Amino acid sequence: MALVHPKPRCLFFDVFGTCVDWRKTVTEELWQQTREALSSPTSSIASRIRMLASDMTYEQWGEVAQEWRNGYLKFTREVANSTDPSKPYKTVDEHHLESLRNILTQRGLIFARTDGTPADLVHDGSLWDEQQIKELSMVWHRLDPWPDTCRGIQELNRQFYTCTLSNGNLTLLKDMVAHAKMEFTHVYSAEMFQSYKPSPKVYLGAAEKMGLRPEECAMVAAHLDDLKAAKSNGFRTIYIERPQEERHPELGGEADLVDIWVKEGEMGFVTAAERLGISISEHAT
Structure with a gap:
């Protein structure tokens, strides 16, 4: 499949899962930080929490990472679908910290304060203290790219503008782009449009900010629901299959949804x- 002509002028990229392997990076960070906390001579972890954390496998921390990600998806959808203009906008960074505290509390790995101190401070005896939890919540700023990502962006830059279009907040995206050495020509965030995908505000706002018509833009994503929303707003679509990323495989059967489809066994970008x-060039393949 090839895009209809004329070619788009700008390629907008989903980031989490499409450009970076969030699952591997986040799981490994949770696993490593657990090992360090359990072996630290200065940790004062309660016996019950120490036993619980010691018994958790790498795969179980992967389940925590997925739960964290699922909470992000639910949060961004709720904001995108909100019709209450008075509701304050919350960044993904703010959500990630709040969500991590809730997950760890529900799993019995940290104590919530019950003695009148602020609810967002964890109690002594938790697996991690408050500062460590804040630092851990920032793991989303340093996700590692898929093997084809950086090279593919370099090649695409030869003929197109390349621009992030993610629900991650702008500071998060700039940090991640620098960490992963992804050479996008522009970095855009849904935060710039005070909403989240799949709101039309994000897709149309990004096109307008680039000075382009929607039909001059293409959305690159590993999620068919993202592409469906982009398509409904006039974008063309490029689907990049990534391991474990597709949430709505049933959309794959919709005619004319995807203009270019790159299978998982191919070279991605x-x-x-x-x-x-x-x-x-030969050394790219």
Whole structure:
């Protein structure tokens, strides 16, 4: 499949899961920080929590990472669908911290304060103290890219503007782009439009900010629901299959939803560049 002509001028990229492997990075961070806390001579972890954390496997921390991610998806959808203009906007960073505290409390790994001190401070004896939890919540700023991501973006930059269009807040995205060495020509966030995908405000706002019509833009994502929303707002669509990322496989059967489809066994962004007419140098493949 190839895009209809003329080619788009700007490619907008979903980031979490499409450009970076959030699952591996977050799981490994949770696992490593647990090992360090359990072995630290200065940790004062309650016996029950120490036993619980010691018994948790790497796979179980992967379940925590997925629960954390699911909470993010629920949160962003609620904001995107809200019709209450008076509701204050909350950044993804703020949500990630609040969500992590809740998950750890529900799993019995930290104590919530019950003695009149602020509810967002954890009690002595928890697996991590408040500062450690805040630092851990920032793991989303330093996610590692998929193997094809950086090279593919470089190739695509030869003919297109490349721009993030993620629900992550702007500071988070700038940090992640720097950490992963992803050379996008522009960094946009849903935060700039005070909403979250799949709100039309995000897609249309991004196109307008680039000075382009929607039909001059394409959305690149590993999630068919993101592409469906982009398509409904006039964007063209590029689907990049990534391991465990598709939430709505039933959408794959919708006619004309995807203009370019890159399978999981192919070269991701590099293959997308080839199908967009870019001649890839030998060492890229």
